[in-house]
Amino acid sequence: xxxxxxxxxxxxxxxxxxxxxxxxxxxxxxxxxxxxxxxxxxxxxxxxxxxxxxxxxxxxxxxxxxxxxxxxxxxxxxxxxxxxxxxxxxxxxxxxxxxxxxxxxxxxxxxxxxxxxxxxxxxxxxxxxxxxxxxxxxxxxxxxxxxxxxxxxxxxxxxxxxxxxxxxxxxxxxxxxxxxxxxxxxxxxxxxxxxxxxxxxxxxxxxxxxxxxxxxxxxxxxxxxxxxxxxxxxxxxxxxxxxxxxxxxxxxxxxxxxxxxxxxxxxxxxxxxxxxxxx
Amino acid sequence: xxxxxxxxxxxxxxxxxxxxxxxxxxxxxxxxxxxxxxxxxxxxxxxxxxxxxxxxxxxxxxxxxxxxxxxxxxxxxxxxxxxxxxxxxxxxxxxxxxxxxxxxxxxxxxxxxxxxxxxxxxxxxxxxxxxxxxxxxxxxxxxxxxxxxxxxxxxxxxxxxxxxxxxxxxxxxxxxxxxxxxxxxxxxxxxxxxxxxxxxxxxxxxxxxxxxxxxxxxxxxxxxxxxxxxxxxxxxxxxxxxxxxxxxxxxxxxxxxxxxxxxxxxxxxxxxxxxxxxxxxxxxxxxxxxxxxxxxxxxxxxxxxxxxxxxxxxxxxxxxxxxxxx
Numbered sequence: 001x002x003x004x005x006x007x008x009x010x011x012x013x014x015x016x017x018x019x020x021x022x023x024x025x026x027x028x029x030x031x032x033x034x035x036x037x038x039x040x041x042x043x044x045x046x047x048x049x050x051x052x053x054x055x056x057x058x059x060x061x062x063x064x065x066x067x068x069x070x071x072x073x074x075x076x077x078x079x080x081x082x083x084x085x086x087x088x089x090x091x092x093x094x095x096x097x098x099x100x101x102x103x104x105x106x107x108x109x110x111x112x113x114x115x116x117x118x119x120x121x122x123x124x125x126x127x128x129x130x131x132x133x134x135x136x137x138x139x140x141x142x143x144x145x146x147x148x149x150x151x152x153x154x155x156x157x158x159x160x161x162x163x164x165x166x167x168x169x170x171x172x173x174x175x176x177x178x179x180x181x182x183x184x185x186x187x188x189x190x191x192x193x194x195x196x197x198x199x200x201x202x203x204x205x206x207x208x209x210x211x212x213x214x215x216x217x218x219x220x221x222x223x224x225x226x227x228x229x230x231x232x233x234x235x236x237x238x239x240x241x242x243x244x245x246x247x248x249x250x251x252x253x254x255x256x257x258x259x260x261x262x263x264x265x266x267x268x269x270x271x272x273x274x275x276x277x278x279x
Numbered sequence: 280x281x282x283x284x285x286x287x288x289x290x291x292x293x294x295x296x297x298x299x300x301x302x303x304x305x306x307x308x309x310x311x312x313x314x315x316x317x318x319x320x321x322x323x324x325x326x327x328x329x330x331x332x333x334x335x336x337x338x339x340x341x342x343x344x345x346x347x348x349x350x351x352x353x354x355x356x357x358x359x360x361x362x363x364x365x366x367x368x369x370x371x372x373x374x375x376x377x378x379x380x381x382x383x384x385x386x387x388x389x390x391x392x393x394x395x396x397x398x399x400x401x402x403x404x405x406x407x408x409x410x411x412x413x414x415x416x417x418x419x420x421x422x423x424x425x426x427x428x429x430x431x432x433x434x435x436x437x438x439x440x441x442x443x444x445x446x447x448x449x450x451x452x453x454x455x456x457x458x459x460x461x462x463x464x465x466x467x468x469x470x471x472x473x474x475x476x477x478x479x480x481x482x483x484x485x486x487x488x489x490x491x492x493x494x495x496x497x498x499x500x501x502x503x504x505x506x507x508x509x510x511x512x513x514x515x516x517x518x519x520x521x522x523x524x525x526x527x528x529x530x531x532x533x534x535x536x537x538x539x540x541x542x543x544x545x546x547x548x549x550x551x552x553x554x555x556x557x558x559x560x561x562x563x564x565x566x567x568x569x570x571x572x573x574x575x576x577x578x579x580x581x582x583x584x585x586x587x588x589x590x591x592x593x594x595x596x597x598x599x600x601x602x603x604x605x
Contacts, residue, residue, distance in 0.1 A: 013398035017407040024410030089316040096313035119531035121553035122577040126332035149324030228420040250421035261416035
């Protein structure tokens with residue numbers, strides 16, 4: 001229903017469109033802009049709108065401290081572990097669900113749907129007690145465990161769509177030609193699934209990289225912070241916040257996510273529909 | 280995780296014509312082996328905590344127990360105590376209001392943008408979509424810090440702009456007053472949530488049959504009537520699902536409130552369910568009561584999502600039937 005728009009209506013819609021662009025993009029622009037300004041221009045009565053006398057001092061200040069590096073390492077470790085484990089477990093489960101019929105299959109699928117509705121906030125108290133009992137508070141393993149649980153249902157679901165999208169006939173043909181079942185899977189199905197695995201993995205990466213709530217709960221020690229925790233600890237209204245450094249930190253955290261997000265967005269949508277259409 | 284918003288899997292609205300294929304093989308043992316890792320992980324990190332939480336909520340679990348005293352079974356005492364607390368109800372009402380306002384604003388603005396996107400000229404639509412995608416992709420924490428900076432008391436650009444426009448906003452603190460605290464939180468939540476609704480809504484709108492709209496136009500329906508009687512009913516399933524998701528997400532807002540509280544909000548006056556549970560249990564050490572509130576929140580979510588889940592289950596059942604019929 002795209003045609004049949006009168007000129008005044010189109011002009012009005014276009015104006016709103018530009019407004020949408022401005023409202024959405026300005027905060028992002030302002031983040032990058034501030035991150036490049038020297039302190040005296042940030043703390044001036046009149047704001048500076050373009051980083052013409054830009055400086056990288058804020059970035060240098062962020063990167064030179066130990067805190068950022070430590071948080072980066074923890075974030076990377078947790079995120080990569082989460083993605084690896086969720087992909088591996090999710091892939092196996094997706095194979096079972098889309099290539100086999102077995103008792104309990106339906107129950108499993110229904111559980112996956114239900115589990116996605118549980119708010120973390122309603123469960124983090126006992127997850128905290130559990131990790132405390134396992135001695136896993138403030139550890140990468142502990143945070144990874146709860147992250148895997150929150151990424152896994154979605155991962156299985158999307159991968160199920162991708163697996164179902166590869167016709168089993170292909171595998172059968174390869175077996176006719178003398179491949180073993182595993183060989184057929186490895187040479188035919190797996191390569192065709194690779195893009196789906198990458199997209200799903202990137203999606204998990206974004207989730208884990210951005211996650212805040214469980215990180216606050218599990219990583220209580222100052223020296224065990226993930227990047228989002230580090231960033232939140234940076235703002236302090238009481239002792240003159242260093243906005244330049246915070247915006248530099250925010251930009252650094254946002255860059256990989258924005259890039260990844262723009263890459264996978266389209267594919268995730270098609271992955272979802274694939275999952276929907278080809279159960 | 281609430282950070283990246285996208286449709287959860289199994290969306291019934293996006294699946295108008297599912298054509299499932301029956302799974303081919305009947306492996307006797309292999310499928311079970313394949314699901315074991317996932318089942319174990321989910322059971323350990325979600326299943327066990329649920330049980331543990333029910334147990335905790337029935338026990339006296341305070342400071343003494345933190346230091347090793349055995350937890351005492353108190354039956355429903357925690358619940359009884361909670362339900363009698365005026366503060367809990369305050370938090371519940373506050374959460375529900377916040378949820379409804381945020382979900383409502385997000386839906387209306389998001390669908391408005393989606394509708395207008397169908398009318399924009401192509402380059403402007405691309406620009407608007409780029410902006411939306413940018414806002415959607417921003418990590419929660421980065422978005423939060425930026426908005427805090429925009430609303431900063433001393434050097435924030437919002438205060439600067441409002442002062443220039445003639446207001447008395449020099450040195451105005453946005454987080455001190457609960458109402459203005461929630462205003463800022465709402466701005467942030469809505470800013471982050473609109474892109475999802477706008478994109479989903481736009482995708483649905485492009486599927487609306489043009490013939491139908493044209494026929495209505497020929498029959499003399501004006502723009503508003505066409506929208507109300509043709510367009511909106513056609514995208515009803517999508518609207519319902521997105522609306523329900525927004526409500527669920529609105530109910531579980533944690534990060535935005537927590538971070539703004541840490542940045543200077545008055546905690547007691549601004550707690551929502553999530554932060555209340557956190558402050559009671561993890562910060563306050565009263566795990567028994569916190570677990571009871573958490574169970575309460577779980578129940579609230581179940582009630583709110585029941586219709587959605589039922590639709591999904593029915594869909595799943597249909598698929599199974601079709602699958603076996605073939």
